[in-house]
Amino acid sequence: MSFQNKRITLVVNVAWSMFNFRHGVISRLLADGYKVTVITAPDEFSDKLRNMGCTVIDLPISGKGTNPLQDLSLLYSLYRLYLSTMPNFIIHYSIKPNIYGSLAAKLAGIPSLAVTTGLGYTFVNDNWIAKVARSLYKLAFRYPKEVWFLNEDDRQVFLKHSLVSADKAVVLYSEGVNLNHFSPLPKTSYDENIRFLLIARMLWDKGVGEFVEAARIIRKKYPHATFQLLGACGFANPSVIEREQVEKWEKEGVIEYLGTTNDVRSHISQADCVVLPSFYREGIPRSLMEAAAMAKPLITTDNVGCRDVVIPDETGLLCPVKDANALAICCEKVLGLSSSAREEMGIRGREFMMRQFDEKLIIAQYLHTLNKYGV
Structure with missing residues (x-):
């Protein structure tokens, strides 16, 4: 294939996730001479993708809508766009593009x-x-060359329900973490406090309630333990935690709310342990990968996606889902470690990220797959 004809189209429901989760992959594709088109619902990251060198086509894609007419409209819109742009290969992300995009690409x-x-x-x-x-997945996933899953648990679920053939089902092992960008940084201030940090959108599904309850338990015995929340409140989601609820926790003195940020590294660097007690079916939680890459010990649930990022008792601790008492016990174990022991746990966590979750490994899998199919 000639240099000028390497045309890749990426389709996702929000530009934000494309820029933040696949920045490295896109940069490499552009550097290797691919013309990259992104089809996505527009947001403030659309222009950032354009500034990278992508062609961005704005297309409203509802992540959770169930209106069949809207879904058929999406299928038709994608089909028309594929015919007009004629990419050599299309990569779909998230449920609606995966289903309707795969069908449109086949057509x-x-x-x-x-x-x-x-x-x-x-x-x-x-x-x-x-x-x-599930029925739509089963129909649509007959057509992609491959279907990638971010963890083995998800792959097994699709195989169990016969939604994809085994020869197409491939594990990607996360979307990778940039180990140069997320590297250990020294603390800028020192005190006696031990900081537990949860980075996520404020959703009950992320285990925020369990985190707060564990904070109540721990702070009665360890007043120097600080529990911090970093992430957005009050957006459209059935599981959302409103800002008013977070303010109540602040007034109670049980947590510190750090708001939102475009760069989590300064907050991770100040933390002693990063926590995600999620009971949602995660792919691979990015916040945990980034924290481990910055050599921070982790506490998370023994849950799909979450457990993949931790080597138990070596790089972090696992607890049952929806169990604030068990989470508090894990926090107490971290509090009982010496600073050097916590540091060693963090170092091993970064080594684990280097072995399995380095963004370079993920990019290599993309390039190998494109080459495999002659793109």
Whole structure:
């Protein structure tokens, strides 16, 4: 294939996730001479993708809508865009692009790849929406060249439900972490406090309630333990925690709310342990990868995606889901470690990221796959 004809289209429901989670992959594709088009619902990151050198096509893609007419409209819109732009290969991310994009690519006669970034409610619930979603997955996933999963648990679920053939189901092992960008940084201030930091959108599903309850338990015995929340409140989601609730916790003195940031590194560098007690079906939690890359010990749940980032008792601790008491016990174990022991746990965590989650490994898998299919 000639240099000028290497055209890749990436499709996702929000530009934010494309820029933040796949920046390294996109940069490498552009550097290797690919013309990269991103089809996504527009947001403040659309222009950042354009500034990288991507062509960005704005297309409203509802992440959670269940209106069949809107879904058929999305299928048709993607089909028309694929015919007009004629990429050599299409990569779909998230549920709606995976389903309707894979079907549209088949109709347009263009090879594609589907990347499932987490199963969410589709496989936790057994309501009619979940059943329809599974049926649509089964139909759509007949057509991509491969279907990638971010962890083995998700791959096994799809195989168990016969939603994808085994020869197409591939594990990507996360979307990678940039180990140069997320590297250990010294603390800028020192005191006697031991800081536990949770980085996530403020959702009950992320275990924020359990984190707060564990903070109540721990701070009665260890007043020097500080529990911090970093992430957005009050957005559209059934599991959202409103800002007013967070303010109540602040007034109670049980947590510190750090708001939001475009660069989490300064907050991670000040933390002694990063916590994510999620009971959501995660793909691979980025906040945990970034914290481990910065040599911080982790506490997370023995849950899909989360457990993949931790070597128990070596790089962090695992606790059961929805169990604030067990989470508090893990926090107490971290408090009982010497500073050198916590530091050693963090160092081993970064080494684990280097072995399995380095962004360079992920980029190599993308390039190998494109070469495999002649793109």
